[in-house]
Amino acid sequence: MHLWKTVAIVGVGLIGGSIGLALRQRKLAQRVVGIGRRQETLDQARKLKAIHHGTTELADGVRDADLIIVCTPVNAIVDHVVACAAYSSGALVTDAGSTKSHIVQSLDEQLPRGVRFVGSHPLAGSEKTGPQHARADLFEGRVVVVTPTRRTARSDAQAIGQFWEALGARVVSMTPAAHDAAVAATSHTPHVVAAALAAATHTKDLPLVAGGWLDTTRIAGGDEELWRQILLDNRENTLAALERFQASLSDFRAALEAANGAKLKQLLGKGRKRREEASA
């Protein structure tokens, strides 16, 4: 039995495309409709079997949906959810944005009573974009944060949790504010650090980069417009997390300046242990 009749995905890129692929391969929805700006991308998603049908008309795409997932860039999510709510007839709506406080608060204020929205953030991004990089297993074993508020019906939060779990994800429930503070440290600051490291490397030194540099800078390959939006949206938390990183780096630098091997080893050991704790 299908969990959903018609699922509408607004924005069929890496995340939206992967949701569609997973829904279809796991036979979780009778019909998956993709909504996008460019017919070409929708045709590509249809050929990849991420969606059954694609349309550039939001109203058409969401009309019959019982579940809508908005997978557009952070700055577009609020408007898209508001439009989805206007055109759909009682669908449950979620998003996949990397930030939550502003999005969820705006929607709590703007959405008419009775519209059912629950914020989500699948921690499954990549430096790659577009449906051609979509994978049916993208969410398997990954964490998805769901951010209900006082306005959210418990049954809606549960349904959205079940949706992500059906795609193989592990669901964590948090407030939007707690989510944004945590991902500032675990995602947004690493992005800034990776980009700053790549940008600081002279072109003449690039022939000597190896696995270490390539790993450390991998996420710097991400789309700068998407990340501009994320970083500005979560600006204060990211600045606070950046400050903690800069203080940590200053400790390493001071130990190296003083040629204090014992202190340097202690700091390196702290980093190694924290790394091992995370991957355990």
Added chain:
Amino acid sequence: MHLWKTVAIVGVGLIGGSIGLALRQRKLAQRVVGIGRRQETLDQARKLKAIHHGTTELADGVRDADLIIVCTPVNAIVDHVVACAAYSSGALVTDAGSTKSHIVQSLDEQLPRGVRFVGSHPLAGSEKTGPQHARADLFEGRVVVVTPTRRTARSDAQAIGQFWEALGARVVSMTPAAHDAAVAATSHTPHVVAAALAAATHTKDLPLVAGGWLDTTRIAGGDEELWRQILLDNRENTLAALERFQASLSDFRAALEAANGAKLKQLLGKGRKRREEASA
């Protein structure tokens, strides 16, 4: 036909073990002898077919070698090469140290005339250590920097280049000083940045780490004693490269503080382009 009769590997860990595996699988040496401090590690390397024979006695191990590769931690290399030279009869000697200036200069000063040493650095390290992580293909397609000096016979530098090429590597020849300045930016600073980022992440936030944080901090899992030695040995270059990184990070931070989206996007774009240049 074998390229070498007897190859002695001093220090049979990730790098030394991988050299042994590659030599044996590619049938480049008649006999591979491993020299180490612990018989247990040597027995393990022998079972993995990385070496034919293992000994804890340096004099025994290197006596018949025509090629010796010293794969011990940076601080031990000079003493090991000097000892190898004393016990061997005319072998060509190289190392696999991550730094080159101090090692090569010390050996140029200390080695008796007629001892043939050429410095090497295979850019194929990993956060993993020990022969159990050794791989016969570790050097395939990787860069190995060879650092001859005025004291080096051209034929010796060529022979060491051929050795690494026979393992599948791409050989680049540089001065020890140019090598150390470049790897300060491409390897040693990324290590400090990764460790500082891991150390700055609160334990409470670890449940929300995903691919980005894990990639960016991967090398922080490396052995802190090996890295203490590398960073202190290449201290001045690393401090200079760290300063460039900190300046780059300050640009990002200033743009974020000013909520200057255009500048932020420009900086992110610079990082993305440099990243793409490197992996192209």
